[in-house]
Amino acid sequence: MSEQTKVSARIAGPRDAGEGGTPPVNDSAFARWLADRAGQVLLHVRAETGHEDGKALKAAGDQAAHDLLRAELARWRPADAVLSEEDDHSRVAWTEGGNRPDRLGANRVWIVDPLDGTREFSEEGRDDWAVHVALWTADSSAPARLTAGAVAMPARHCTLATDHAPAYPPMPLESATGGAIRIAASRTRPPAFVTALAEDLGAELVPMGSAGVKIAAVINGEADAYVHAGGQYEWDSAAPVAVALATGLHASRVDGSPLAYNQADPKLPDLVVCRKDLAPRLLAALQRHLP
Ligand SMILES: Nc1ncnc2c1ncn2[C@@H]1O[C@H](COP(=O)(O)O)[C@@H](OP(=O)(O)O)[C@H]1O
Numbered sequence: 001m002s003e004q005t006k007v008s009a010r011i012a013g014p015r016d017a018g019e020g021g022t023p024p025v026n027d028s029a030f031a032r033w034l035a036d037r038a039g040q041v042l043l044h045v046r047a048e049t050g051h052e053d054g055k056a057l058k059a060a061g062d063q064a065a066h067d068l069l070r071a072e073l074a075r076w077r078p079a080d081a082v083l084s085e086e087d088d089h090s091r092v093a094w095t096e097g098g099n100r101p102d103r104l105g106a107n108r109v110w111i112v113d114p115l116d117g118t119r120e121f122s123e124e125g126r127d128d129w130a131v132h133v134a135l136w137t138a139d140s141s142a143p144a145r146l147t148a149g150a151v152a153m154p155a156r157h158c159t160l161a162t163d164h165a166p167a168y169p170p171m172p173l174e175s176a177t178g179g180a181i182r183i184a185a186s187r188t189r190p191p192a193f194v195t196a197l198a199e200d201l202g203a204e205l206v207p208m209g210s211a212g213v214k215i216a217a218v219i220n221g222e223a224d225a226y227v228h229a230g231g232q233y234e235w236d237s238a239a240p241v242a243v244a245l246a247t248g249l250h251a252s253r254v255d256g257s258p259l260a261y262n263q264a265d266p267k268l269p270d271l272v273v274c275r276k277d278l279a280p281r282l283l284a285a286l287q288r289h290l291p
């Protein structure tokens with residue numbers, strides 16, 4: 001057994017699955033419970049592995065959180081399908097050996113990202129990384145058919161979830177922002193047009209890691225919008241978008257079309273999340289700057 005496997009087995013192996021007690025029956029509360037458990041595992045892995053070898057830390061974290069989510073979903077939601085970043089991304093994710101339903105024919109699909117902001121997780125002192133757990137339900141009338149979602153930000157000791165949807169963010173005080181719109185964007189892979197977009201709107205760019213953390217910043221009122229384009233997958237946004245929509249925020253593709261999850265191809269390369277009052281102005285500006 002490799003060192004890495006030992007760490008993940010000790011911290012997150014199926015034998016430990018009962019450690020968190022019996023989870024809530026309610027899906028939103030279960031999403032929070034699950035994201036929190038994976039978050040605890042990630043904090044342990046970070047503490048035990050250290051930051052010397054960033055690549056090894058990323059791999060150990062991804063694997064341990066994935067193992068935890070996989071074991072707990074198999075144990076507590078065995079009839080549901082799962083789409084996870086750490087699986088092969090084909091339409092039959094998690095069918096192998098697990099008798100899980102084909103996610104494209106399933107009514108309930110958990111869309112999970114065991115570690116979002118993997119790069120930041122491996123950098124000492126950074127707290128902008130997250131665990132995403134979302135539930136997509138085919139027959140739901142909820143926006144984007146996302147019926148539950150949780151974003152755990154373990155290094156911030158904060159989890160946002162649909163069981164207690166946060167209050168709509170307060171309008172920013174002009175004195176605090178200088179009147180400028182604050183747009184959260186990737187610190188390492190921002191869209192090529194985002195600087196021109198910010199100039200057009202007289203906006204300030206706020207770089208940070210993790211899609212979940214950036215959407216959480218909009219939910220918490222620390223940013224007014226999150227704009228991304230150029231590549232991403234369903235698991236990068238499903239859970240934080242579930243919380244943002246439950247909060248009453250705007251979330252769509254950058255061209256204004258709706259976000260759709262549990263698609264055959266899990267690529268979902270762009271999105272915008274922002275306050276509702278800002279959406280018309282931001283989408284109009286995006287039209288001017290999209291390539
Ligand atoms: N151009 C791109 N192509 C594919 N994935 C991208 C991407 N830009 C960002 N992402 C993914 O979106 C998440 C947030 O990125 P960022 O921190 O740069 O905003 C990261 O997820 P992971 O950390 O789960 O891989 C990252 O891999």
Ligand SMILES: [Mg+2]
Nearest residue numbers: 113116117236
């Ligand atoms: Mg991700």
